[in-house]
Amino acid sequence: MKTKFLYLLLAAPLVAAGMKFVSKADESPLVGMKAPELQSGSWINSTPLRLSGLHGKVVVLEFWTFGCVNCRNTIPHVREWFKKFNGNGVAIIGVHTPEFDAEKSLSGLDHAIKELGIEYAVVTDNDDRTWDAYGQEYWPTVYVIDKKGIVRYIHVGEGNYDETEQTIKSLLSEPG
Numbered sequence: 001m002k003t004k005f006l007y008l009l010l011a012a013p014l015v016a017a018g019m020k021f022v023s024k025a026d027e028s029p030l031v032g033m034k035a036p037e038l039q040s041g042s043w044i045n046s047t048p049l050r051l052s053g054l055h056g057k058v059v060v061l062e063f064w065t066f067g068c069v070n071c072r073n074t075i076p077h078v079r080e081w082f083k084k085f086n087g088n089g090v091a092i093i094g095v096h097t098p099e100f101d102a103e104k105s106l107s108g109l110d111h112a113i114k115e116l117g118i119e120y121a122v123v124t125d126n127d128d129r130t131w132d133a134y135g136q137e138y139w140p141t142v143y144v145i146d147k148k149g150i151v152r153y154i155h156v157g158e159g160n161y162d163e164t165e166q167t168i169k170s171l172l173s174e175p176g
Contacts, residue, residue: 030134030151035059035143038095039129042106044113046121049093051149056176058085058168059145060092063125063136066112067103070158071140075116077161078142081168082120089147089172094122097131099139144168147176 030036037051051059062078064071082092098104104126113122125131134143137156144153144167153167 028135028151028154030143031154033151034149035061035145035151036130036133038093038123039125039127039133041124041126041130044110044122044124045119046093049091049121049123051145054091055149056089056147058090058147058171059143059149060090060164060168061095061143061145062092063095063097063131063134063139063141063143065097065099065103065139066109066116067099068139072116073158074140074142075118077164078120079117081165084165085168085172086120090168092120094118094120095125095130096122097125097128097136097139144171146171147174 035051038049040048043049060078060081062074064075066072078092078094081090086092096103096109102108104124106124109122109124123130134141140158141154141156142164143151144164146152152171153164155164
């Protein structure tokens with residue numbers, strides 16, 4: 001059984017009750033470590049990117065899938081960060097890791113990206129290779145990576161948007 005399916009079983013009652021999953025940065029073994037490289041996939045709104053090619057920029061990775069309500073609720077905040085920080089030392093990348101086979105459709109993803117007004121780079125992760133490299137378990141999850149390629153912040157679920165933005169600003173002020 002995939003961990004993603006287990007998430008649905010566990011999360012549904014909590015989400016219905018208005019609760020959110022939150023991960024504290026110090027609970028993840030990735031915090032303080034070099035961010036795993038993005039695996040191959042189809043790119044939308046961008047030519048293919050590599051994290052190793054983005055050194056000197058703060059990188060925001062958002063793991064999402066278009067069938068996830070919590071992801072759809074998070075995307076407007078990610079779009080705002082893109083508007084605020086694009087071209088100012090921040091790269092935002094959506095990693096679209098489908099939960100169900102129907103979400104693997106590139107045309108379905110293209111439609112969702114247009115519907116949601118996503119202008120930042122999105123890479124498909126239909127084979128879960130990037131998901132697995134990050135030890136992912138939940139959607140949405142946001143990673144903030146510093147200018148040296150080190151994971152500095154992780155948030156799972158909706159919320160903490162102000163804290164995430166403050167992390168981005170703080171990392172922008174650090175030397176590259």
